[in-house]
Amino acid sequence: MSRGVWKGTKSILALILTMSVVLAGCGGADTGSESPANSKGNDTSSTDKPKDVTLTVMANWPGADAFISKDQENNPIAKAIKEKTGVTLKIEVTKVSTVEKLNTMFATGDLPDIYVGPAWGEELNIMKKAAEQGQILDITTQLSKYPTLTMNVSQEFMPKDIYDAYHSFGDKQYFMYNRYPAKPEDIKDWLHGLFVRKDIADKVVVDPKSVHTPEQLYDFLKKIKDANIQEKGKTIIPLGSNANGWALYLTNKMFYNFTTFKIENGIAQHSFMTPEVEKQILYQRKLIAEGLIDPEAYTQTTAIADEKALQGRYAVIAAHLYNLINRKVISTVEKDNPNAVYVPLGPLNNADGDPYRHTVKAEGDNLVALMKGNKDPEASMRVLNFLASDEGWMLANYGVEGVHYEMADGKPVAKKEWIDKEKDASGTLLQEGFGNQSIYTFMAGQNRTFSLAGGPYGHQFDETYKRITEAQKIMRKNGVELLQGRNPVLTEFTGFDKLKPLLEQVDAVTKQAYYAKTEDEAMGLINNLRGELEKAGIHELEKWAAEEDKKSPFTKYKTE
Amino acid sequence: MQQQIRPPVQQASGFAPRKGRLWKEIWKHKAFYLFMLPGVVWFIIFAYIPLYGLTLAFKDYRFDLGMFGSPWAGFKYFHEFFVYYQFKEIIRNTIVISVLKLLIGFPAPILLAILLNEVRHALFKRSVQTISYLPHFISWVVVATLMIRIFTPDGGPVNELMASFGMERVFFMGEKAYFYPMIVLSAVWKGIGFGSIIYLAAIAGIDPQLYEAARIDGAGRFRQILHITLPGLKTVAVTLFILDVGGLMYAGFEQLYLLSNPAVASIGTILDTHVIQSGLKQGRFGYATAAGLFQSVIGLILVLIVNRVSKRVNGVSIW
Numbered sequence: 001m002s003r004g005v006w007k008g009t010k011s012i013l014a015l016i017l018t019m020s021v022v023l024a025g026c027g028g029a030d031t032g033s034e035s036p037a038n039s040k041g042n043d044t045s046s047t048d049k050p051k052d053v054t055l056t057v058m059a060n061w062p063g064a065d066a067f068i069s070k071d072q073e074n075n076p077i078a079k080a081i082k083e084k085t086g087v088t089l090k091i092e093v094t095k096v097s098t099v100e101k102l103n104t105m106f107a108t109g110d111l112p113d114i115y116v117g118p119a120w121g122e123e124l125n126i127m128k129k130a131a132e133q134g135q136i137l138d139i140t141t142q143l144s145k146y147p148t149l150t151m152n153v154s155q156e157f158m159p160k161d162i163y164d165a166y167h168s169f170g171d172k173q174y175f176m177y178n179r180y181p182a183k184p185e186d187i188k189d190w191l192h193g194l195f196v197r198k199d200i201a202d203k204v205v206v207d208p209k210s211v212h213t214p215e216q217l218y219d220f221l222k223k224i225k226d227a228n229i230q231e232k233g234k235t236i237i238p239l240g241s242n243a244n245g246w247a248l249y250l251t252n253k254m255f256y257n258f259t260t261f262k263i264e265n266g267i268a269q270h271s272f273m274t275p276e277v278e279k280q281i282l283y284q285r286k287l288i289a290e291g292l293i294d295p296e297a298y299t300q301t302t303a304i305a306d307e308k309a310l311q312g313r314y315a316v317i318a319a320h321l322y323n324l325i326n327r328k329v330i331s332t333v334e335k336d337n338p339n340a341v342y343v344p345l346g347p348l349n350n351a352d353g354d355p356y357r358h359t360v361k362a363e364g365d366n367l368v369a370l371m372k373g374n375k376d377p378e379a380s381m382r383v384l385n386f387l388a389s390d391e392g393w394m395l396a397n398y399g400v401e402g403v404h405y406e407m408a409d410g411k412p413v414a415k416k417e418w419i420d421k422e423k424d425a426s427g428t429l430l431q432e433g434f435g436n437q438s439i440y441t442f443m444a445g446q447n448r449t450f451s452l453a454g455g456p457y458g459h460q461f462d463e464t465y466k467r468i469t470e471a472q473k474i475m476r477k478n479g480v481e482l483l484q485g486r487n488p489v490l491t492e493f494t495g496f497d498k499l500k501p502l503l504e505q506v507d508a509v510t511k512q513a514y515y516a517k518t519e520d521e522a523m524g525l526i527n528n529l530r531g532e533l534e535k536a537g538i539h540e541l542e543k544w545a546a547e548e549d550k551k552s553p554f555t556k557y558k559t560e
Numbered sequence: 561m562q563q564q565i566r567p568p569v570q571q572a573s574g575f576a577p578r579k580g581r582l583w584k585e586i587w588k589h590k591a592f593y594l595f596m597l598p599g600v601v602w603f604i605i606f607a608y609i610p611l612y613g614l615t616l617a618f619k620d621y622r623f624d625l626g627m628f629g630s631p632w633a634g635f636k637y638f639h640e641f642f643v644y645y646q647f648k649e650i651i652r653n654t655i656v657i658s659v660l661k662l663l664i665g666f667p668a669p670i671l672l673a674i675l676l677n678e679v680r681h682a683l684f685k686r687s688v689q690t691i692s693y694l695p696h697f698i699s700w701v702v703v704a705t706l707m708i709r710i711f712t713p714d715g716g717p718v719n720e721l722m723a724s725f726g727m728e729r730v731f732f733m734g735e736k737a738y739f740y741p742m743i744v745l746s747a748v749w750k751g752i753g754f755g756s757i758i759y760l761a762a763i764a765g766i767d768p769q770l771y772e773a774a775r776i777d778g779a780g781r782f783r784q785i786l787h788i789t790l791p792g793l794k795t796v797a798v799t800l801f802i803l804d805v806g807g808l809m810y811a812g813f814e815q816l817y818l819l820s821n822p823a824v825a826s827i828g829t830i831l832d833t834h835v836i837q838s839g840l841k842q843g844r845f846g847y848a849t850a851a852g853l854f855q856s857v858i859g860l861i862l863v864l865i866v867n868r869v870s871k872r873v874n875g876v877s878i879w
Binding site: 096097099100102103104106107126129130133134135234237294295296298299304308313500501502504505508511512514515517525528529532 | 621622623624625644645708713714715731733734736821822823825826839840841842843844845
């Protein structure tokens with residue numbers, strides 16, 4: 001290459017770099033100009049109308065677009081929020097997996113003003129790393145001005161492990177915690193379980209309440225398969241799920257109920273290393289191999305799973321009752337065939353042969369944080385504080401008083417016309433901007449469904465809520481116990497980096513084993529990964545867990 | 561013939577220019593260079609500048625320090641990749657899928673081009689060409705969804721047809737025995753038409769006098785294909801083969817990402833999907849870049865080897 005050409009290339013490169021810098025500079029200047037650190041909105045006691053500001057929100061929940069009104073600016077709730085706080089929220093929802101979204105978001109630096117996402121697991125680990133690496137705003141000073149928000153991250157209200165994680169930055173505070181029960185009556189029991197079409201159980205002459213053991217479930221599913229029931233030209237599938245096999249793992253609870261570690265007599269064993277996990281995997285493998293579980297259960301998308309569920313193709317479906325209600329599975333199937341009513345199956349036994357021992361955890365689901373480059377932290381805190389107040393919570397969950405509900409004896413009563421509208425056109429309430437799934441509730445502080453409102457919106461009229469009570473009678477004969485203990489924070493174990501990539505393979509290998517042609521092949525897959533885990537130090541992790549458990553006990557028994 | 565053409569070409573393109581003459585020549589043909597500019601800028605922005613990102617393979621990436629400021633980590637991630645317990649399995653899957661695609665997918669467009677060239681009915685020929693090109697323009701997302709729907713054991717047309725003949729329903733997308741055939745055939749279906757364009761162009765460039773001479777000498781259709789068409793395609797075919805071999809470590813990310821599932825993951829996980837899995841899903845950017853760099857280096861080495869072998873054996877090479 002001649003010197004002339006090189007000089008020319010250098011000029012082109014210099015031009016591109018200059019352009020990039022200029023463009024980046026413009027971007028920075030733009031953001032800067034919209035960052036009035038001391039805007040009027042700063043003063044929470046001010047009676048002046050707060051300055052109008054638009055804030056971007058990333059809701060890291062794939063599929064949550066369904067919870068957002070198409071008109072984000074002019075729905076009644078958005079209008080009320082703007083009137084009270086001057087803030088317009090422009091909400092985006094992730095299209096990829098939650099962990100993938102976080103990794104790409106921080107790597108590209110494309111950050112929203114406010115982040116809302118899962119409050120636990122790997123998502124929490126990445127958020128902690130991001131906070132330590134300066135990607136999230138320290139809100140300690142702002143929090144002190146807002147008692148409601150401060151209360152939401154106080155030890156009194158938070159599960160210990162979540163509290164520890166949120167307060168692990170010395171005197172700095174980065175995260176807020178949302179949608180966890182304000183009072184014991186607000187603790188939500190999702191009613192996870194297997195649900196069966198009563199008409200099909202009748203057809204094969206089995207009482208759904210009589211199915212408790214793995215053998216009984218196997219026999220029941222086999223009877224359904226052998227009956228070869230056809231509806232509208234299609235075969236009824238004995239056991240099905242939602243996308244990616246959710247929630248078929250519920251059948252696992254028949255064998256073991258311990259959490260990450262099985263800890264007995266001071267000895268800890270990682271759950272994947274236990275003999276129980278083999279039984280559980282081989283059981284599911286058998287069900288798949290014999291065509292008792294939908295072969296596509298672990299490979300299908302939500303659209304395909306919904307198609308099958310809404311057509312009533314699954315005789316038994318693994319889910320929680322709210323999922324079946326929210327996805328309109330129960331109402332649609334029943335509409336097409338009035339005899340096809342989904343009722344709880346069993347419940348299934350736990351490892352001790354008890355079908356009625358059930359635990360729930362008083363936990364929330366949303367971590368809220370202000371991100372680096374937030375264009376107006378004061379306005380962000382103002383809007384979050386408003387949403388977390390009783391007024392904001394009622395707005396997000398029940399709508400506008402006089403329009404969507406009226407007050408009677410201190411409790412809100414939904415206007416029946418809205419319940420009817422929702423029945424006619426599903427999603428009407430979400431288009432209005434409210435409801436217990438509305439995206440605004442993700443930022444609306446503690447869950448006060450029963451303590452403040454006496455029940456979910458429309459429970460007085462909506463018959464599906466009667467289903468919940470009926471199901472509770474069958475599934476929770478002995479009530480529910482509040483989960484004790486904390487979850488282990490594996491990242492605190494030195495040497496976890498070596499184990500992490502392998503532990504992240506557990507789920508994939510388990511699913512591969514479900515589809516293995518033979519039991520030997522399944523065991524080969526399990527043992528292969530176990531061997532690698534041993535080499536990477538799983539037994540050291542187990543020893544660490546046993547020690548940690550002695551200091552402050554982990555949760556040892558957990559049903560869904 | 562070449563000698564007659566060469567002098568004016570040399571003059572026009574300015575071979576062996578003296579100092580400064582290059583710019584004069586560029587200026588003279590500025591319109592052509594202007595056409596080339598978007599391509600050059602594209603390569604600089606999307607192919608050359610991002611090369612710097614490869615340094616991530618040697619760094620402990622931090623969100624706050626970014627690509628430039630993160631501390632160096634040496635060859636740590638390469639070591640982790642080479643000792644990863646599924647390393648051999650992933651490399652094996654990648655190579656097996658690529659080789660199968662190459663064995664079947666490489667000659668397929670040549671065959672189609674030859675067949676199309678033999679078709680005399682113009683309308684039929686054009687229709688076949690158009691229909692065979694179309695799949696190239698359909699994204700893998702759509703193709704994967706179509707395949708899942710067509711081959712599902714739950715009411716898919718293929719299984720329904722099989723069932724009507726009293727055959728057992730088969731979960732084609734979840735059976736290891738059918739997975740590779742499904743992958744290879746769908747790739748061939750998608751690429752055969754578009755791939756044949758270049759061969760059709762090459763066939764069109766063969767001197768018709770050669771065919772006439774062959775016919776006079778009594779050669780039939782088959783002999784003409786064997787002794788005129790195929791040798792005429794040799795240069796193009798070898799060039800494309802060399803380039804295809806360079807992509808041996810790329811077994812088709814989109815296709816495998818969309819079509820692989822837990823039932824076939826043990827034979828369907830390839831380097832590309834592993835890179836995405838470890839990079840984006842596990843946030844191990846350094847490790848993922850190291851695996852990606854390894855993939856590229858192997859690709860480059862393969863191109864160099866095949867190019868040299870081809871130069872020696874056939875006298876055809878890309879440089």
